[in-house]
Amino acid sequence: MARNRIQFGKRLSLSAFQERYGTEEQCRQVVVAWRWPNGFMCPACGGHDHAIVGKRRLYLCHGCRKQTSVIAGTVLENSLVPLTKWFQATWLITQSKNSISTLELSRQIGVKWDTAWRLRQKLASVMAEVEARRSFKGRIEMDDAVLGGEKSEAEGGKRVRGGANKVPFVVAVETTAEGRPRRVLLHPVERHDGKSIEAMAHEKLTAGTHVVSDGLGCFRAVTRAGATHTPIVSSRAPEQPEKIPALKWVNTVLGNLKTAIAGTHKAIWRPYVGRYFAEFQFRFNRRHDLPRLFSSLLAAAAGARPRTHADIRLA
Numbered sequence: 001m002a003r004n005r006i007q008f009g010k011r012l013s014l015s016a017f018q019e020r021y022g023t024e025e026q027c028r029q030v031v032v033a034w035r036w037p038n039g040f041m042c043p044a045c046g047g048h049d050h051a052i053v054g055k056r057r058l059y060l061c062h063g064c065r066k067q068t069s070v071i072a073g074t075v076l077e078n079s080l081v082p083l084t085k086w087f088q089a090t091w092l093i094t095q096s097k098n099s100i101s102t103l104e105l106s107r108q109i110g111v112k113w114d115t116a117w118r119l120r121q122k123l124a125s126v127m128a129e130v131e132a133r134r135s136f137k138g139r140i141e142m143d144d145a146v147l148g149g150e151k152s153e154a155e156g157g158k159r160v161r162g163g164a165n166k167v168p169f170v171v172a173v174e175t176t177a178e179g180r181p182r183r184v185l186l187h188p189v190e191r192h193d194g195k196s197i198e199a200m201a202h203e204k205l206t207a208g209t210h211v212v213s214d215g216l217g218c219f220r221a222v223t224r225a226g227a228t229h230t231p232i233v234s235s236r237a238p239e240q241p242e243k244i245p246a247l248k249w250v251n252t253v254l255g256n257l258k259t260a261i262a263g264t265h266k267a268i269w270r271p272y273v274g275r276y277f278a279e280f281q282f283r284f285n286r287r288h289d290l291p292r293l294f295s296s297l298l299a300a301a302a303g304a305r306p307r308t309h310a311d312i313r314l315a
């Protein structure tokens with residue numbers, strides 16, 4: 001019995017999801033609770049007295065007579081997409097282990113590809129904002145990696161040739177002192193050099209962090225940002241950094257990331273890589289509580305400002 005409870009508790013099942021968020025009214029109630037935890041507050045005058053009017057369930061403020069909807073002024077603001085579809089998209093994006101392609105997303109929630117793409121980019125931009133505020137501390141395994149280089153027409157419809165679509169990045173895994181993985185950072189850089197590594201360390205690492213990396217020289221630069229550094233040079237397998245036990249988790253995460261991208265997205269157009277990284281990072285860093293992962297993304301979206309077309313189109 002106890003074991004079953006843990007298993008069911010870990011993932012929000014489709015039927016549990018439908019039971020809780022199957023109707024527009026159920027979703028609306030959830031957003032109301034996030035947005036106005038202490039009851040309705042008029043965004044124009046701060047008043048509390050109101051009536052709910054009309055088919056669209058608008059809030060009419062008795063103080064200033066202005067009308068507002070529960071999603072006005074949030075990322076969910078989009079009259080064409082019902083809340084149930086926002087909830088479904090969020091559920092699919094957060095509960096999938098290897099992410100979900102925009103095409104699959106559009107089929108599952110029953111909207112056009114363009115609509116699914118916009119919705120996804122809006123949610124991903126919220127995840128990017130939330131993850132950008134995160135800093136890392138303790139023991140950190142760090143490695144350099146390059147994404148892509150293959151032809152990409154997966155996003156934006158434009159064809160990009162070879163090297164032009166390559167994205168160098170740093171992958172870092174914060175672990176416990178015993179070496180268990182805690183949180184991950186995927187950080188695109190201009191190139192793998194001291195200057196970029198130092199800038200990243202200043203931005204993302206708390207002073208006193210201990211970085212473990214392979215022998216690549218640029219990682220020494222973390223010490224200029226107040227971190228300590230242990231380069232591990234394996235004499236047994238210099239060409240196989242993945243065989244270094246101290247870098248086990250950073251290599252596991254990198255493997256999972258590449259599998260997710262190759263299996264789901266095929267290739268990602270360079271301007272959007274940061275958002276896909278944010279999506280992966282957001283999911284990984286909340287992997288121990290999948291139901292909460294779903295609600296924390298929706299709550300963040302309900303608390304964030306709307307995105308315009310120009311905000312989400314990066315190229």
Ligand SMILES: [Zn+2]
Pocket residue numbers: 042043044045046047061062063064065066
């Ligand atoms: Zn008012």
